[in-house]
Amino acid sequence: MIRSLPSVVATTAAAIAVLLSPTPAAAQRAPGIVDLINVPSVSSPRLSPDGTRVLYVRSDADWEKNRTVGHIWLATVGDGPDLRLTAGENGESSPRWSPDGSLVAFTATRGDDEASQIYVLDTRGGEARRLTDHPTAVSAIAWAPTGDGLFFLASDDMTEEEKERKTAGDDVYAFDENYTQRHLWRASLADGASARVTDGDYSVNEYRLSRDGAMVAYDRGPSPLFDDNDDGEVWVMNADGTEARQITRNAVPEYGAELSPDNQWVVFRADSNADGEFYYNDKVYLASASGEGGDNAAYRPVIRDFPYEVSQAVWGKDASTVLVQANTGVRQELFSVNVASATATQITRGNHSVSLGNYRPALDRIAVTVVGPTEPGDVWLLDGSGGAMARATTVNADVADRFRLPEVEAIQWPGEDGVTVEGLLYYPLDYASDARHPLVVQTHGGPASSDRFRFPSSNNYETVLTSLGYFVLKPNYRGSTGYGDDFLRNMVGNYFDQAHRDVMAGVDHLIAQGLVDGDRMAKMGWSAGGHMTNKIVTYTDRFKAASSGAGAANWVSMYGQSDVRIYRTPWFGTTPWEEGANIDQYWQDSPLREVWKVTTPTLFLVGEEDARVPMPQSVEMFRGLRHNDVPTHLYVAPRQGHGWRELRHRLYKANVELDWFERWVMDREWAWEEAPNDESAAQPVS
Secondary structure, three states: OOOOOOOOOOOOHHHHHHHOOOOOHHHOEOOOHHHHHHOOEEEEEEEOOOOOEEEEEEEEEEOOOOEEEEEEEEEEOOEEEEEEOOOOOOOEEEEEEOOOOOEEEEEEOOOOOOOOEEEEEEOOOOOOEEOOOOOOOEEEEEEOOOOOEEEEEEEOOOOHHHHHHHHOOOOOOOOOOOOOOEEEEEEEOOOOOEEEOOOOOOEEEEEEEOOOOOEEEEEEEOOOOHHHHHHOEEEEEEOOOOOOEEOOOOOOOEEEEEEOOOOOEEEEEEEEOOOOOEEEEEEEEEEEOOOOOOOOOOOEEOOOOOOOEEEEEEEOOOOOEEEEEEEOOOOEEEEEEEOOOOEEEEOOOOOOEEEEEEEEOOOOEEEEEEEEOOEEEEEEEEEOOEEEEEEOOOOOOOHHHHEOOOOEEEEEEEOOOOOEEEEEEEOOOOOOOOOOEEEEEEEOOOOOOOOOOOOOOOOOOHHHHHHOOOEEEEEEOOOOOOOOHHHHHHHOOOOOOOHHHHHHHHHHHHHHOOOEEEEEEEEEEEOHHHHHHHHHHHHOOOOOEEEEEOOOOOHHHHHHHOOOOOOOHHHHOOOOOOOOOOHHHHHHOOHHHHHHHOOOOEEEEEEOOOOOOOHHHHHHHHHHHHHOOOOEEEEEEOOOOOOOOOHHHHHHHHHHHHHHHHHHHHOOOOOOOOOOOOOOOOOOOO
16 A cells, blocks of 8 residues: 655645654654644634735633633744734634735724624734724624725624613523524724614625625525525625625525625525535535526526535636635645636645635735644645745644654545545554554544545544554545535435445455454544444444444434534435424434444533534433443533533543543553643543
């Protein structure tokens, strides 16, 4: 088997040499759980109007606060070191350059702020001043091109009567009706006065200003509830809120609408096909900004047969080009799309995931973040036409020098029905070609997503597993994005058709290659990865241990409990609540139906406040295993939703899973890692 050394970017030999320069092995060690939590993350890159500086948010673990805190930093292109611009106790986010580059706006909650507000900082120095005093949290800020104000989104405030009732404890609410609508506002730079731009019984979910500031393209939905996304539509209006006109009329969600540089066209994304049918890989669509054209406003795909999932799309230098961020399976790349010819040119290439931060059309320059197996993330710059990428920040440039990291490669195998399946394979740090090694299979969430080349995380702690001698397999099973619509839509009509078989075919492939010991294997995953774990332990007894995070047990109860249903209806063909409902398929695909078959010692983990896959789903599986005397525990994280955010909860998750795997797979003990400055680590219940 040929194993290619992973690179963050496939640009110039010099760039690769900098990233992967050899370091004596003695100077390196395998990173542990705390090390992974402590690796800074870099996000929200913003290139200055003149292209000489970059703003970004650097987020670091704060163990005293038990959370990650982000601050805004400034990098001068080609001339370090970087400068930290903000230091608020609660952190800052969403940095935005003023049109002339003299000011930086951002959002933060400081002092006596009851909700996040807009702050403005002079780049020449001094303290930031609070611009807004809005009664509800401010988000999605954008400078007016004139530089005299900023647009933002905010939820409507409670009425005075509602506030009085809340204070008095008279706060019974109507479930799924206890929301306020979210609207677009404009704040004056001179005095911070805020003026409403939109009003009505609907929500502005996202928006983008036209380049001349005269118009706004926005997604308008009946409410801010996640499950109402399919009822949202693309609209266009003047920047003062007048002459609003509807662009799309369908039953699929749309995202990221943006007006062309000449304000004649709107580009947007939708997870549909060209006929407006739902549950396909996200594609890029084009529509007239006039709002004319019948029921669907004559919108059309920019590229009809683009095989990948589009996760961002912005106009290029003019109306002839659209820049696209696309999931291509185990990679995420940028493409330049020619609108007239409907052809795409790939402008980044490598074993990495590239995320489009922002694009400066006047410079034809893009700021991106790049992550890969040896790169936790930094800001890079490249031209809109492609070419070599230039590193703009060095926050994590030395990580590969400090830590011993596993080799990672993309592998393929035939599914049970012959369809090619792809995944990522992490090698044990002390891999021996003449021996078989234990295996941990990790399945991604979504399921409309994919595992891509990225740096190891504390959620999956690949570096710890590989240092203990395990292979780690991340299969992009049927239902994953980036492999075409047929691959994604295998779940339509039946969730568990080929997906779990794809996972097991990958396991058998590794065993047949002589790499894996089939008697020493564990299975884990979160969200849809937890659904898969629940299914796998009812499907086979080949795994010695398993851990299911926020996984579904019963699709009938799950449909009613979760905050989202629109993506689940296609899996079963109907809702469970209508005449002739396809209840048999719901139950057929429910892991709980065959929970009596489980013999694998299995952990269950869930956030107490998880709205996406609520806690009762884990309780149902846990109680089924306990009733049948299968070794099991259910761990519940207070205050946590669908993802565990608090640092000690993240550390506990990794510790308790490693303890479980080492016990049942390897028959050895795991020494729990402690949080910094803690005298002793928490221990699991016996």
